[in-house]
Amino acid sequence: MANGNATGYAEANGFGADAADDPWDEPPPEAYEPPAPPPEPPRAEPARRILVTLRLGGDTETEKQRLNEIYRLFLKYPGQDRFCVHVWRGGGGWELDFPNTTTSCCDALLEELRGLVPPDGLRVE
Numbered sequence: 001m002a003n004g005n006a007t008g009y010a011e012a013n014g015f016g017a018d019a020a021d022d023p024w025d026e027p028p029p030e031a032y033e034p035p036a037p038p039p040e041p042p043r044a045e046p047a048r049r050i051l052v053t054l055r056l057g058g059d060t061e062t063e064k065q066r067l068n069e070i071y072r073l074f075l076k077y078p079g080q081d082r083f084c085v086h087v088w089r090g091g092g093g094w095e096l097d098f099p100n101t102t103t104s105c106c107d108a109l110l111e112e113l114r115g116l117v118p119p120d121g122l123r124v125e
Helices: 060-076 107-114
Strands: 049-056 082-089 092-097 122-124
Touching: 049 060, 049 107, 060 082, 060 107, 107 122
Parallel strands: 049 082
Antiparallel strands: 049 122, 082 092
């Protein structure tokens, strides 16, 4: 009769349980993050390589943001395919290769890349 209930109903039916065990007392999550897409199942054919070519010449900060966005897209789609970014600026260029990071060369990734890269700047080998 700890709660003042003369019949002991609450304790007998589990309503007197410790508040720390109540899942409804947990605070809500701070922000919702959608789940990452599942990893691509292994396939029999050899890994592909996605080549992105960028010709830079504009605002440096904007170009850095675009490179970061492209890199984040590759990470968004885990898989076994390789990727490389060729960067051209002025008379010279650089190849940014990522030998320890892979992606999944899927339709969704290619569609998102097409939104950031000119039509002649995307190739799959």
